[in-house]
Amino acid sequence: MPLNLLPQNICPNSSPNPLSYAYLASMVAESKAVKWDGVAKIDLTRGEGEGDACVGRIKLPPGHFNGETMFVPRHDDPAACASEDDGFLVTFVHDEAAGSSYLGIWDAATMDDAPLARVALPARVPYGFHAAWVGREAFGAQLRSAPLAAAPLEGATLVAA
Incomplete structure (x- = not known):
């Protein structure tokens, strides 16, 4: 299924080697509103005709919408990580039905839909809110x-x- 993507974040890497992955807020192309409902992991090494560059996608529950997603390496020194995607994806999420926001944390390597953690926030985080790690x-x-x-x-x- 085609995705709309919000270009934003790559692994902060001190290596001279080219990066393999980018993590982008995503939504299905058929969506009428600009509300990001997940995160896509894009393989930057795939060339044209080499298959789908989207190698993983975290899909949020219905009515949950995220903002800009940050990649956070598992270790302070990215060189200590087992692989380029050894880390976490962190983003603000708004649950429209509950009227609340939370900080969601996912495993960047597995891209499992289930978050590793959800941290309740005391106030709503607006759509389009940018972040930095x-x-x-x-x-x-x-x-x-x-x-x-x-x-x-x-x-x-x-x-x-």
């Missing part, structure tokens, strides 16, 4: 160098890695 080392360096690191905004909770 910052590893432990980079986050710690940012906290140490940021002028607000010692004085968080009123009402904010500062969480260190």
Whole structure:
């Protein structure tokens, strides 16, 4: 079935080798509304005529819609990962029937529809919300160098890695 895809995320890789996979928010082409209902794993090494480049797809339950998907390596050092897809896919999901949002986490290697974890969020995350993953080392360096690191905004909770 043809998919509409939202170009966005690849594995953060320090290797000089070309990357094999990209992870993109997806929806079936017949959809009338722009609501992403899953994540597609695209094999970037497949050439034209070499078969379907979509080698995996996480399909969300009916009425659940996701935003931009981040690939998070299993280890802080991507070189320590067993393979390029050894990691997690993380995205905000909105459940329209319940009127709530959650952070969903899936296994990038298996692309199993069942999430490894769902973290309930206290507020709705709007469609189209973008995201970025910052590893432990980079986050710690940012906290140490940021002028607000010692004085968080009123009402904010500062969480260190």
